[in-house]
Amino acid sequence: xxxxxxxxxxxxxxxxxxxxxxxxxxxxxxxxxxxxxxxxxxxxxxxxxxxxxxxxxxxxxxxxxxxxxxxxxxxxxxxxxxxxxxxxxxxxxxxxxxxxxxxxxxxxxxxxxxxxxxxxxxxxxxxxxxxxxxxxxxxxxxxxxxxxxxxxxxxxxxxxxxxxxxxxxxxxxxxxxxxxxxxxxxxxxxxxxxxxxxxxxxxxxxxxxxxxxxxxxxxxxxxxxxxxxxxxxxxxxxxxxxxxxxxxxxxxxxxxxxxxxxxxxxxxxxxxxxxxxxxxxxxxxxxxxxxxxxxxxxxxxxxxxxxxxxxxxxxxxxxxxxxxxxxxxxxxxxxxxxxxxxxxxxxxxxxxxxxxxxxxxxxxxxxxxxx
Numbered sequence: 001x002x003x004x005x006x007x008x009x010x011x012x013x014x015x016x017x018x019x020x021x022x023x024x025x026x027x028x029x030x031x032x033x034x035x036x037x038x039x040x041x042x043x044x045x046x047x048x049x050x051x052x053x054x055x056x057x058x059x060x061x062x063x064x065x066x067x068x069x070x071x072x073x074x075x076x077x078x079x080x081x082x083x084x085x086x087x088x089x090x091x092x093x094x095x096x097x098x099x100x101x102x103x104x105x106x107x108x109x110x111x112x113x114x115x116x117x118x119x120x121x122x123x124x125x126x127x128x129x130x131x132x133x134x135x136x137x138x139x140x141x142x143x144x145x146x147x148x149x150x151x152x153x154x155x156x157x158x159x160x161x162x163x164x165x166x167x168x169x170x171x172x173x174x175x176x177x178x179x180x181x182x183x184x185x186x187x188x189x190x191x192x193x194x195x196x197x198x199x200x201x202x203x204x205x206x207x208x209x210x211x212x213x214x215x216x217x218x219x220x221x222x223x224x225x226x227x228x229x230x231x232x233x234x235x236x237x238x239x240x241x242x243x244x245x246x247x248x249x250x251x252x253x254x255x256x257x258x259x260x261x262x263x264x265x266x267x268x269x270x271x272x273x274x275x276x277x278x279x280x281x282x283x284x285x286x287x288x289x290x291x292x293x294x295x296x297x298x299x300x301x302x303x304x305x306x307x308x309x310x311x312x313x314x315x316x317x318x319x320x321x322x323x324x325x326x327x328x329x330x331x332x333x334x335x336x337x338x339x340x341x342x343x344x345x346x347x348x349x350x351x352x353x354x355x356x357x358x359x360x361x362x363x364x365x366x367x368x369x370x371x
Contacts, residue, residue: 005121005169008096012173013086013128015079018156018201020062021215022076022109022127023264024069024312030261031066038237039217039228039258039266040146044135045110052110055150055217059137061111063153064215072262073310073318074212076108076117077156077202078127079195087116090128093173094118102314107131122166123210123319124158125311147227150217154269156202157213159308161324163188166204175201178275179250179283181292181329189287189329192250197276199251208323211308214257216267222254225268229256243304247295250285257304264309287332305330 025031032051035041041053044062052062060080067075081087091101094116101118108115113131120126138144139151160166167177167188175193178200182188192200205213219225225245232238242265243257253272259265285292293300305328310318 004165005097005172007172008093010092010096011089012093013090014082015086015128015174015195015201016082017080017196018077018153019060019080019129020064020076020078020153021074021156021212022065022067022078023215023262023309024071024073024075024316025066025260025262025264026069026072027261028066028068034240034260035064035066038231038235038240039150040148041150041217042138042144050110054135055152056141056145057137057139057151058153059134061133061135062109063217065109069316071310071318072264073312074125074264075312075316076125076127077158077212078112078129079201080132081128081130084114084130086130087114087128090116090118094120097121100314111135117314119313119319121169122158122160123311123322125314125319148224148231148268149219150268151220152218154198154216154218154267155200156215157205157267158202159205159207159209159211159213161207161209161322162326163191163204163206167191167193170202170204176275176280177282178280179285181250181285181287183287183332187287187326189326189332190250194275197274199253199272199275206324206326206329207305207308208321209308210311210319211321212264212311213308214265214267216269219268219270221270225254225256225270228268232258243301246298249289249292249295250283252295262309263307265307287329300330302330 035053036043044052044054049068051066053064054062094101099118101116103116105114107113111133112129115127115129117127170193178192178194180188180191190205192203194200229245232240240258242259245256247254251272254270256268257265290297313319
């Protein structure tokens with residue numbers, strides 16, 4: 001691991017969960033339509049410059065901020081901490097690392113009080129807060145629920161060129177790895193990390209970065225995701241579906257990936273598993289196992305590996321993107337040979353048996369067979 005980030009002496013802030021994302025969008029009306037009228041997020045407040053949205057079961061002011069701006073990007077990955085005193089810890093932790101920490105006693109957004117924003121050593125804009133305005137939790141307002149109701153913010157996913165370096169830093173910040181993807185040579189392609197007792201609050205995906213891969217909202221059941229697909233079809237918005245619906249191997253969750261009007265990727269996610277025990281085992285997947293990303297073995301569209309949203313610095317400028325030097329997961333999955341397998345024993349047979357996959361399935365992992 002070249003140039004590891006030093007572990008601070010100062011303790012990290014005690015993070016509870018991912019709480020909200022601030023997205024910059026170039027057409028606020030179009031984005032509002034997508035997130036409110038199509039996906040059913042609830043408007044807490046809005047003005048000419050921003051819309052503050054929350055999920056059905058949320059009691060804090062918002063889970064998503066849509067802010068009008070010139071470049072579609074992410075302004076903040078925001079985490080709630082356990083107490084107001086944790087903000088002092090955040091300042092000390094990041095200051096020791098040489099990162100600028102800006103504190104706003106009145107908050108950076110509506111509904112959020114005393115907050116700290118930083119650009120972390122990986123180049124991502126993070127926010128930490130405790131004070132927040134409470135709003136009505138709509139869990140009991142069944143008259144307002146839609147068939148595809150989004151019930152909570154589940155996680156972020158970040159793209160970074162050096163996944164082991166990122167994982168080590170996130171562990172210093174108090175996160176725990178639940179699952180990862182590796183190859184026999186020890187290259188790590190992605191890792192899932194959590195604070196709340198689910199599979200993840202964020203994931204680190206290998207690629208050119210820093211960028212935001214997706215923000216994910218949870219539904220209660222698989223049928224809620226199917227209802228969203230049906231609604232998109234009925235509205236002639238099926239082109240918003242990038243990938244899925246399907247079931248992940250990693251996380252075991254049922255998923256759907258959408259693209260908003262600016263191309264920001266949104267995952268709809270449900271039914272992962274409990275990870276709260278102190279000895280919860282890490283699950284490691286082989287990068288050549290095509291069931292890791294889709295349990296049913298469906299190919300992953302190339303855009304899912306290559307496209308992501310830029311992130312901003314504290315002054316609102318896009319962060320420079322650093323290229324990944326390790327092999328990309330897409331290159332391994334749908335490279336020149338297009339090889340992947342669903343059973344471990346297939347790996348040893350791969351060089352000698354061209355028919356590891358059925359003849360009608362061979363080749364679909366290659367770029368030229370994505371049509």
